[in-house]
Amino acid sequence: MVDIVSRSAWGTRAPRSRQTVGWGSRSEVKLHYSAGPESRTPRQIQDHHMDGNGWADIGYNLLVDSDGTAYEGRGWTVVGAHAAPRNVAGIGICYIGRDGMTPAAKRTVVELYDMACAKASRTLARRGHRDINSTSCPGTANYQWWKSAAFRAAGGTAEGSDPLIGLKKGDTGEPVKALQELVKFAGHGAALGPTGVDGIYGDGTTEGLRLAREDAGSAAKKG
Ligand SMILES: [Zn+2]
Structure with a gap:
């Protein structure tokens, strides 16, 4: 299981408001990209969303950087602002960077997806922002990877995993x-x-x- 850097650890601001959603209402995990430099921090993205867009909080539920570090955004069960009108149904994960995700980031996104499916007790759909709104997000290569049947293998496999299936003894879910x-x-x-x-x-x-x-x-x- 991937460790998720908590909001307090990355120096979040308090949200202006917050609406939670039950796992029963979650049906999909949507991939986004920030379409900016890999060096952007969750706090910079939050500032942009709150001050620039006037939103209640950072828009995404989770974020992943090019090193494969996962960050808590709004979190698993808070309604985000990333792909209206499907913010209740969808958990939004943002890759901090441009098109062409790193293997480390892909591995982390897959781990977060598996965590979400485990929490929801069912298989959630994999969608991209462009499936919902008219946008280039999450980038063509990123989108094609996320939608492909081989999405688990494309990021490479974690150390010790079977090279073909990307799983190893001790894995669950x-x-x-x-x-x-x-x-x-x-x-x-x-x-x-x-x-x-x-x-x-x-x-x-x-x-x-x-x-x-x-x-x-x-x-x-x-x-
Ligand atoms: Zn997006």
């Missing part, structure tokens, strides 16, 4: 459940043990994946 479903579908559900599809990557998942790959390898040789 929806992506692990999806992997376990595939192991089951491949006919090796028994390897997962009595806990079955539990979203916890343990020895059973390792073994099930090994067996499924063995099958795939021998099938490829036959072909």
Whole structure:
């Protein structure tokens, strides 16, 4: 799980007002970019949004810089100001920079997305600001990455992860459940043990994946 730099840690200003939303109303995670230098700080962006735009607070729910550091914006369950009229449905994550996100930033965005899905207890849609409003945001390359089926792999993988699936022993959550479903579908559900599809990557998942790959390898040789 990625650590999120709290509002107080980056020296936030107090919001002028604040409206919360339940996880049941959240259905999508929207990617944005700041379209400015990577050196911009969350506080500078907040000042721009509050003083320039006259908003109640920084617009985004979360921000990620080029080093892959995550910052709390309004937070997970506060209605943002980033893609009206879908600020209740959507959690807005802003990449601080221009088009062409760094691999570190991509990895963090994927981790935040997985956290959001886990908190919502379901798979949230991946959308870009341009899906909602007439804008270039979040940049064409960033958008294509975020919408692609291979979005997990494109950022590279965290140390120790399986290079193809970007997961490792000890990982938990929806992506692990999806992997376990595939192991089951491949006919090796028994390897997962009595806990079955539990979203916890343990020895059973390792073994099930090994067996499924063995099958795939021998099938490829036959072909
Ligand atoms: Zn945007």
